Amino acid sequence: MNAIARREKHKAELSRQILDAAREIFVRDGYESFSMRKLAQRVEYSPGSIYLHFKNKEELFESLVEESFDRLLKALNRLKNGHAQQDPVATLKKGLRAYIDFGLRNPNDYRFAFLLRRPLHRCPYKVHPAFDVMRYMVGRCVEEKRFPPVDVETASQALWAAIHGITSLLIQRPTFPWVARRQLIDQVINNAVDGLMVRTDQAEETRAGVHHVQLSRV
Amino acid sequence: MNAIARREKHKAELSRQILDAAREIFVRDGYESFSMRKLAQRVEYSPGSIYLHFKNKEELFESLVEESFDRLLKALNRLKNGHAQQDPVATLKKGLRAYIDFGLRNPNDYRFAFLLRRPLHRCPYKVHPAFDVMRYMVGRCVEEKRFPPVDVETASQALWAAIHGITSLLIQRPTFPWVARRQLIDQVINNAVDGLMVRTDQAEETRAGVHHVQLSRV
DNA sequence: TTGATAAATGAACATCGTTCAGTATAATGA
DNA sequence: TCATTATACTGAACGATGTTCATTTATCAA
Numbered sequence: 001m002n003a004i005a006r007r008e009k010h011k012a013e014l015s016r017q018i019l020d021a022a023r024e025i026f027v028r029d030g031y032e033s034f035s036m037r038k039l040a041q042r043v044e045y046s047p048g049s050i051y052l053h054f055k056n057k058e059e060l061f062e063s064l065v066e067e068s069f070d071r072l073l074k075a076l077n078r079l080k081n082g083h084a085q086q087d088p089v090a091t092l093k094k095g096l097r098a099y100i101d102f103g104l105r106n107p108n109d110y111r112f113a114f115l116l117r118r119p120l121h122r123c124p125y126k127v128h129p130a131f132d133v134m135r136y137m138v139g140r141c142v143e144e145k146r147f148p149p150v151d152v153e154t155a156s157q158a159l160w161a162a163i164h165g166i167t168s169l170l171i172q173r174p175t176f177p178w179v180a181r182r183q184l185i186d187q188v189i190n191n192a193v194d195g196l197m198v199r200t201d202q203a204e205e206t207r208a209g210v211h212h213v214q215l216s217r218v
Numbered sequence: 219m220n221a222i223a224r225r226e227k228h229k230a231e232l233s234r235q236i237l238d239a240a241r242e243i244f245v246r247d248g249y250e251s252f253s254m255r256k257l258a259q260r261v262e263y264s265p266g267s268i269y270l271h272f273k274n275k276e277e278l279f280e281s282l283v284e285e286s287f288d289r290l291l292k293a294l295n296r297l298k299n300g301h302a303q304q305d306p307v308a309t310l311k312k313g314l315r316a317y318i319d320f321g322l323r324n325p326n327d328y329r330f331a332f333l334l335r336r337p338l339h340r341c342p343y344k345v346h347p348a349f350d351v352m353r354y355m356v357g358r359c360v361e362e363k364r365f366p367p368v369d370v371e372t373a374s375q376a377l378w379a380a381i382h383g384i385t386s387l388l389i390q391r392p393t394f395p396w397v398a399r400r401q402l403i404d405q406v407i408n409n410a411v412d413g414l415m416v417r418t419d420q421a422e423e424t425r426a427g428v429h430h431v432q433l434s435r436v
Numbered sequence: 437t438t439g440a441t442a443a444a445t446g447a448a449c450a451t452c453g454t455t456c457a458g459t460a461t462a463a464t465g466a
Numbered sequence: 467t468c469a470t471t472a473t474a475c476t477g478a479a480c481g482a483t484g485t486t487c488a489t490t491t492a493t494c495a496a
Contacts, residue, residue, distance in 0.1 A: 005492085007442080036484060045443050057484065114390075117237075150405075154397045158384070158405040165383020166376070172332075179372045184252030186474075187376040222463090227474080254453060264476050266455075275453065 019045055023064055027108045029204050031116070065116070068109035069130065076133040088140035089147075089193065091095045095137050096163050103167035104181075113168050115168055134160060147196055153194055162192040233271045236261055240284055245326050249334070283334070286327035294351040295321050305409065306358040307365075313355050314381050314407050321385035322399075333386055352378060357394065365414055373414055380410040 021042045026034045036057055040047040054060040061147070079098045080091075101108035138156045141147040166188045170178065178184060222280045239260045254275055258265040271280040297316045298309075321328035329432060356374045358363040365373070384406045388396065 011443095035482080037482080040424050047484085048446075049444055051485070052443070094323060151397070154401055154405050157397060157402055158409050161384035161387055161402075161406050162380040162410065163383070164387055165381070166379035168386065169379055169382055179369070182374055184375055184379075187372050188379050191410050191413030192380065193413070194416045195409030195411070197410045197415065225462090229474095253451080255451080265453085266476060269454070270474070361483080 011053070013042075015108075018050060018053055019060075019063060019067070022060055023108070026064070027181055038146040061112075064096070065112045068106075071109055072099075072104065073130045074114060076130060079196050080136065081203070087146075088144050089135065089197075092137040092141055092159075093189055094134065096159065096193070097185065100162050100167045100185055106171060107171045108114055110167060110171060113174065114164065130158065131156070139191075148198075149195060159192050162188055220304055229337065232261075235270060237272055237278075237285070238279060240278055241326065244282070279330075279334075283330045286324075286330040287370070289324065289327055290317075290331060291348045291351075292413055294348060298351050298354065305364075306362050308416075310355045310359055310377075310410055312352065314377065314411070315403065317381050318385050318403055318407075320368070322388060325389045328385060328389060332382065333390065349378065366416075368414060377410050377414075379407055 018039065021038050022034070025038055025042060029038075034049055037047050040050055043050075050060070054063065059154060075098065081094055134156045135152060138147070138159065139152050142149060142152055142155075155160065169176070170181070225297065236257065240252075240257050243260060245258055247256075254268055255265050258268055268278070270279065293316065294313065297313055309314070352374045353370060355369050356365070360367060360370055361374075385404060387394070
């Protein structure tokens with residue numbers, strides 16, 4: 001029975017090794033040219049052996065995605081706890097910047113977490129805890145009257161849209177002639193947050209002229 | 219020579235038919251389970267015949283992407299010309315909304331144009347003309363002093379980030395518990411644009427407290 | 437050492453993208 | 467009309483893919 005524990009440990013180590021190798025191959029060769037057989041060759045096992053650890057390719061990927069979500073979540077929580085007693089707006093902006101930075105510094109984690117095409121039936125469970133951090137930060141801004149009484153959920157989702165937008169574009173379209181990165185990120189964050197702080201009546205002035213326009217196809 | 223013209227026309231029709239079938243299969247079955255052989259079967263030709271019209275799978279996809287870009291571009295241009303003499307801020311907001319609407323109403327075009335993983339060496343040529351429309355609209359807002367003298371390029375890119383963010387999230391994460399769509403889209407657009415209209419000194423107040431935070435990995 | 441349990445293999449299957457020698461089809465010139 | 471030529475198309479083939487499974491190999495308790 002000590003033996004079976006040792007076996008399980010060894011098996012876990014092997015799974016770990018497979019995951020690491022898979023991530024590396026994926027990062028180096030891209031999604032298109034990743035294959036189970038390459039992976040097997042890389043860890044020096046037969047192709048069939050991989051299936052002793054993961055049901056199939058899809059599940060293996062799912063494990064990688066989950067890991068990436070965990071990393072993002074941990075990074076955000078560290079930030080949240082580290083700046084608990086500061087100005088909530090400043091903390092929020094720092095959080096948004098941290099999110100973007102995480103994506104840019106770990107583009108493959110971000111790709112796994114958000115950018116990969118995914119079968120529709122799978123739901124992104126791990127999005128929710130990560131998003132809780134955002135809600136919490138926005139909530140504090142409202143509670144401490146730094147924001148007008150906006151709906152926390154709507155505001156959080158809108159902020160997420162903005163930072164996801166810049167993060168994914170910078171990752172996925174590196175050849176676009178972007179302006180300086182820092183400047184652009186600042187602009188996105190400041191636009192989004194400052195736009196939220198605008199007194200409602202003032203914002204209404206421009207909102208009034210806008211109606212829903214529908215564009216049909218060619 | 220009349221004959222060769224007829225032949226070419228027939229060939230063009232066939233290419234068209236192949237593209238339509240490809241798009242349909244892709245939309246219905248998803249990227250993973252699209253295959254050249256299925257496509258061939260769909261149009262009732264042998265697999266090899268597809269290669270008389272398209273060099274390979276990659277190029278076939280490229281054609282679909284290009285078509286999608288064209289559709290988006292045309293939609294934006296129609297809008298630009300249709301609202302030439304109105305309030306530039308309202309027109310800008312309409313343009314942003316039109317962009318998002320186009321993406322949501324034609325998610326597959328949007329997927330093809332922006333969301334698909336692409337080999338890194340390929341550059342997104344068609345992004346530029348579409349982006350010109352955005353630059354133009356922002357430029358008008360600055361010229362007519364509706365915006366403070368922000369850098370047009372930076373502002374345009376920031377706005378693009380915001381609307382791409384909400385568009386891609388709504389398309390790619392349909393199971394997330396989003397608030398009402400209209401409301402959320404309004405929030406994103408108003409945040410982004412109103413944030414841009416904030417007088418610089420007022421914005422500085424909050425900007426002052428924010429510095430670049432770097433989050434390392436676990 | 438033996439017998440049982442788990443791990444690992446490698447051959448096999450269906451499918452994939454792609455190529456190409458060969459065949460059918462259509463257009464042309466007589 | 468028939469023979470020639472150019473084009474359209476096929477079908478078999480190649481190597482590679484994800485996945486399964488009967489069989490072999492290794493591991494460990496008795």
